[in-house]
Amino acid sequence: MLAFHKGPRNLLIDLGSGHGLVARYMSKYFDKVIGTDPSGGMIQEARSRTNQEEYPNVDFVEASAESLPFAADHSVDMVVAGQAAHWFDFANVFAEMKRVLKRGGVMAFWGYGDQVMVNYPKATRMITEFYYRPDKRAMGPYWQQPGRSIVQDKLRAIQPPDEEWEVERVEYEPGTSGPHSYIHGTANDRGSEYGIHQDLEQLPLLARGASGPQEQVLGWKW
Numbered sequence: 001m002l003a004f005h006k007g008p009r010n011l012l013i014d015l016g017s018g019h020g021l022v023a024r025y026m027s028k029y030f031d032k033v034i035g036t037d038p039s040g041g042m043i044q045e046a047r048s049r050t051n052q053e054e055y056p057n058v059d060f061v062e063a064s065a066e067s068l069p070f071a072a073d074h075s076v077d078m079v080v081a082g083q084a085a086h087w088f089d090f091a092n093v094f095a096e097m098k099r100v101l102k103r104g105g106v107m108a109f110w111g112y113g114d115q116v117m118v119n120y121p122k123a124t125r126m127i128t129e130f131y132y133r134p135d136k137r138a139m140g141p142y143w144q145q146p147g148r149s150i151v152q153d154k155l156r157a158i159q160p161p162d163e164e165w166e167v168e169r170v171e172y173e174p175g176t177s178g179p180h181s182y183i184h185g186t187a188n189d190r191g192s193e194y195g196i197h198q199d200l201e202q203l204p205l206l207a208r209g210a211s212g213p214q215e216q217v218l219g220w221k222w
Contacts, residue, residue, distance in 0.1 A: 001080075001108045004106060005105075005106040005108075005221075008102075009029055009077055009078075011077050012026050012034070012076070012077060012078045012079070013035075013036060013071065013078075013079045014026065014033065014035040014079075014080050014081070015036055015065040015081040015084055015085070016037055016065060016081050016084025016085070017035030017043075018045075018084070019045045019046050020035050020045075023046070023058050027055050027057050030057070030077070031057060032059075034058075034059050034060070034070070035060045035061070036061050037062065040062050043062045065085075065089075065093050066088065066089050066093050067096060068096055072100075074102050076100045077102060078101075078105060078108065079105070080107075081108075081109045082109075082111070083110070083111045083151075084109075084111075085109035085111065086148070086150035086151045086158075088158075094164075106221050107160075110155075112151075113151070114152075115127065166221040
């Protein structure tokens with residue numbers, strides 16, 4: 001993700017920041033980081049977890065991804081969203097990103113699939129069945145849609161206007177030999193395959209450490 005971004009690293013905005021994990025992590029790479037969330041409670045939680053002495057360049061603002069009134073036109077170098085983009089109103093988000101991002105700025109979204117029990121495929125199938133079985137004794141009826149379906153389909157529903165954005169899409173399935181391995185993946189919208197057990201340093205930085213079997217990283221350059 002950082003390799004995809006070739007421009008300055010003055011200001012990054014983290015959409016759907018939650019308790020601020022991504023905002024804190026990215027603060028070492030940007031002069032200023034602002035985490036946003038539509039929930040005032042999550043903003044309070046993020047502030048409580050963010051030591052200002054350790055993260056003096058991180059702030060949090062209550063705002064939705066579709067409206068960032070605190071950000072001036074063409075003032076932002078990168079916008080990210082970790083496991084949050086499936087809730088966005090995409091048409092309005094893309095319009096707002098075009099407004100706030102500098103020319104050449106980057107928007108990067110990523111997410112992950114369902115949890116797996118490594119080396120226990122039967123247990124994994126049981127968990128998945130419980131997640132999505134459509135009766136009230138399971139979790140199926142309680143997922144908010146279409147958000148969960150977008151996650152399950154690896155964020156493929158998120159399609160920026162082709163004429164306005166340069167797109168890089170990465171999908172991969174993590175391996176079982178530690179955080180620097182994966183089993184299979186595709187890169188770019190053309191679907192070219194890359195090999196087995198490569199070093200994940202070659203992939204976008206925050207793609208590491210998936211908690212589920214599939215991780216998706218989408219980068220758009222405006």
